[in-house]
Amino acid sequence: MTQDLFPGDPTLRSTAQALDASDPLASFRAEFYHSDPQQCYLDGNSLGKLPLATMEAVSKFVTEEWGSQLVGGWSHWIDQPQVAGDLLATATLGTGPGQTLVCDTTSVNLYQLALAAIDALPERSTVIIDSANFPTDRYILQGIAKARGLTLITLDTDGSGGPGALSLEVEDERITAADIAAYLSDDVALVILQAINYRSGARPELGAITAAVKKAGAYMLWDCSHAGGVIDLDFDGNGIDLAVGCTYKYGNSGPGSPAWLFVRTALQKKLQVPIQGWFAQGEQFEMGPDFEKASGIRGFQTATPSIVGIRAVETSYEMIERAGIGRIEAKAALGTQLMIALVDAWLAPFGVTLGTPRQPDHRGGHIIIRHPDAASIALALRKLVNVVPDYRQPDAIRLAISPLPTSYTEVWDGFDRLRGLLASGDYHGVEPESSRVT
Ligand SMILES: Cc1ncc(COP(=O)(O)O)c(C=O)c1O
Structure with a gap:
């Protein structure tokens, strides 16, 4: 185009x-709820508006589920991160079920998947990010690199520098596969980029970059926070294996609503997240002495999910699915x-x-x-x-x-x-x- x-x-x-x-x-x-009809709200990429259906769903959850069912509710709440994850994946990620969880925050999910990828390639010791990436992504990768003694390359696309900065001339912070290719080697374990840049709004070459990174034997992790719910991410078509994102921007699920993580089925056995929480335990309620990872995407969950948050995610992503x-x-x-x-x-x-x-x-x-x-x-x-x-x-x-x-x-x-x-x-x-x- x-x-x-x-x-x-x-x-x-x-x-x-x-x-x-x-x-x-x-x-x-x-x-949607429009509290001030005269207002021009042009910040839905930061915090989305409140769907009317969410008011009802949350209020119904509070009284009819939490209030009435109390602890008995867990029998049907327990796997909600997977149910909501499947809905989110169909509505916005262009991929099939069993690969997405609605859980935790984007930051925690990014940490989890970044370390899982790095640990899966122990012979490699270089990680790559760009200087125009969202701060949490840069800071988390900086922390991981420091703790693990990895070489961090920060592709400096906006002149702001950062640890291991290497200047890269691009327009509007937009990175192409050719740009990345020059930095890929058999020492690179992981590359982290945004599917839509939080500041410039640029969309990099999702498919071509993913292919180039995978060809070099490394993992590509996309932060889709500013892309999820507004563009067709086509994970299957673009060959995307690992991704995280939030639900409170174009996902309209409310401030601090649970985020999501995506791990393609083919990688689920191989990857192990660093936070081995009890929700990832195969026989969770046996509460045994040793951790044995659950098969499937549940092996990437850490802890008790926010069910009230998930209710808000469900109403919003049902709207997105209806809209197309x-x-x-x-x-x-x-x-x-x-x-x-x-x-x-x-x-x-x-x-x-x-x-x-x-x-x-x-x-x-x-x-x-x-x-x-x-x-x-x-x-x-x-x-x-x-x-x-x-x-x-x-x-x-x-x-x-x-x-x-x-x-x-x-x-x-x-x-x-x-x-x-x-x-x-x-x-x-x-x-x-x-x-x-x-
Ligand atoms: C691109 C991107 N990644 C990560 C985050 C951080 O998300 P959280 O604070 O929910 O972990 C944001 C927040 O705006 C973001 O825009």
Whole structure:
């Protein structure tokens, strides 16, 4: 796919309204709770909106299951991470059952699978990540490398450096298979990249990179946090064996909702995660003296799952399954294309630049724009004109379309208000709030 011309005049609100009128996903918006109908919420890639069905499912769980069944509920709650994992895999990962668990956090799952992969190749001692990767991925791999005495290569795609940094010139942080090939050797055990970069929104070559890393005899672990639920990850088509991701972004499952991990069936026997919890024990309730890993994906579970969290995951991923990940990806592509057309038409004259690939299949559901005053503009968007983006150091504002709850008109209105803010200069002097969160 190459860069398409935006269909229609992006500067007219009627264009966005026409897109909504013909949007096959338009009806899903009414299935979400919108506390302020005037707000343009363009941060669904950070925390997704609340589905109405989740309110009911969680409340029903609390009273009719936890409240009434008490400990007896475990007889049918116990394998919920696998049931929800299968649903998530069918709805968003393009792969079959028995390979996905909804459990723990992305960070814990990343640690688990990274070490399992490294331990499976004891004769190799190099691990690779990129400097534009999400901090938790970089810090966890740094910790593992230090503890195990491994050589860490940080592909420096954004100039921020890091341990073992090697400069790599790429556009918008987007890594290709050819870029990776130069660093692969028979000493590399593991490569960790994001399926959609958290900041630039770039989508690397999932299939080609996976193939190159596997050909070199190493493991490829994808962090799909910003990709899951917004693009068709096609794990089977892309040959993806190991992956983790969260459910609270495009998965709309709530703050801190359980994350997921994926281990392809063919690897499940070979890999052993470092946290040998009791949920991975074959005969779990015999509570015997020695650990003997359960067969199948349960061998990768650590501990008691959050059932209330899983209920929220279930309602959201049932919606995604109904909508169809192909239609969701198509809306994300068109919505981000509308954003890019408006950056060009309205924002560029104010010194705003685009930090995201223009080719639709090189990105996901969010873009970043850069401006020297990004921090105060992002703040003013929230405080003065009721638009919710987020800010990423040092000069980036992230803006997303979450295809189920967000309309094209909401995107258009958000950009119109941003244009007004830049034109008025009212963002100068907006006082920051006392929060650690940007
Ligand atoms: C790409 C990516 N990976 C990992 C995480 C961390 O997830 P958690 O804090 O749920 O472990 C995030 C959080 O936003 C993320 O964006």
